[in-house]
Amino acid sequence: MKYLCLVYLDAEHWNACSDGVCAEYVHELVAAGRMVAGEPLHPTHTATTVRVRNGEVTLFDGPFAETREMLAGFYLVEANDLNEAIRLAAGIPPARYGSIEVRPVRALQVEPNATAPYSNHPTGDRS
Amino acid sequence: MPHLLQDTIAALYRQESRRVFSTLVRLLGSFDAAEEALHDAFVAAAEQWPAQGMPENPVAWLVSTGRFKGIDRIRRDRRLVGWADAVDEAESVADDAPIWEERADDARAIEDDRLRLVFTCCHPSLAEPARIALTLREVCGLTTEAIASAFLVATPAMAQRIVRTKAKITAARIPYEVPGPAELPARLASVLRVVYLIFNEGHAALSPVLADEAIRLARLLRALLPDPEVLGLLALLLLHDARRDARLTRDGDLVPLEEQDRSLWRHDAISEGCALAEAALSRPGFRAYALQAAIAALHCEAPSAADTDWPQIVGLYDALLRVEPSPVIALNRAVAIAMRDGSEAGLALIEPLLPLLPNYHAAPAAAADLCRRAGRLVDAQAHYRAALALVRQDTERRFLLRRLKEVSLANPSSWDRTDGG
Incomplete structure (x- = not known):
């Protein structure tokens, strides 16, 4: 089963972990x-938020939600x-300075004869 | 059906259904499927046992019948849904069959399942209220209505809390396992805290249902995992619960420990609790629960309030503070020191603690009580008012109001302020 670990850090600790430590x-x-x-x-501050309403694309500068800890x-x-x-x-280096949100990945619920969106993600993956 | 067999099945349901359930959760991989299968198994027992006689091992019979009914159901759902997921699920459950057959009457495997269920319901990734609700629902078998009323929550809100918690267990795949030795101490602490909170809720709300369930849970844990802290927690709960009948007057007013009629204490529970506390302290690895149990044991063993062994209680609080440094424990230690060395000695320790416990009514209440004993009536009134502003539980509120009235009457200059604010 797959889990997405989202790394959140505040501005003060943004560079607390070197790329070398993370790569390790x-x-x-x-x-x-x-x-x-x-x-x-x-x-x-480099983010752009995209929305489509009534077929029209609207853009916002910045992230979807402003929070102290940022993705x-x-x-x-x-x-x-x-x-x-x-x-x-718990082993992800920034866990010592920020937070890691762990989210289980779910499978798309589609009929078995529907076209699979990606060949390497079978529905109901239970590896 | 002959009445005798009907009674036997009803008794079996009361005593063994949660045991059967916890094994069905493992075999079927889902709380809801296990609940349905458990129901089906008991229906089958009521239908078949009168004609065929009771099986030699009814628990194993119920487990394997429930398992077959559960797999049947999953296969039926698979035809309805037709998703690859459900196919895999049914096949993987069916594949487990030979393993289970070998272990069908393995009592140890079933006991392990009870422990797996406890650890799953008390997983630290679940919010504390969710752990408590799920443990009462799944391990104790309380109805959602009973849990909701015990916690003064509307039933639909409690039902939603339980459904969401189960959904998280499934979606995030919280494993159905007893944690390994490296994780066990931290995970056990989470389990013991749930049991402790259930008891506390029952104790504060004077709900015997919750207090009884907490003691039953602690007994179950003691049978499955005799860790010194498990012994300590069971001892602590028994010793507190032994004083249940003396805690209230006939009118429902709170009676403080020193004024309780000690002949109302349940001495069988006290001797069991004291023996358990002693056993817990004689093993390596005891911590806060065993030490709290030892303190409760000293209170229970004192023939009268005046005979309480305060020096030894202070010593135990010193040890407790080392194990678990917290302002609440420091507060209790200060009260014990006041009882040993006089109120002023205690007050000197309590005053710096008050700002650390701004929302805890017991802190100003303890300060108020010591001021009252020291004859500092004006200070006592101020502390009682502070405590009354924080207290939430009704019997405690009435107790504090009564005390405030007493000290106000003894101090005529404040008669215009006896309303209790």
């Missing part, structure tokens, strides 16, 4: 076969259950 943990996760994907993000990056990990996902999240 990514290597660890890859070696353990637990890493699915992950990327660090530019700060929220700084994500790890998509593979774990057997929440306990393992929590252990993996």
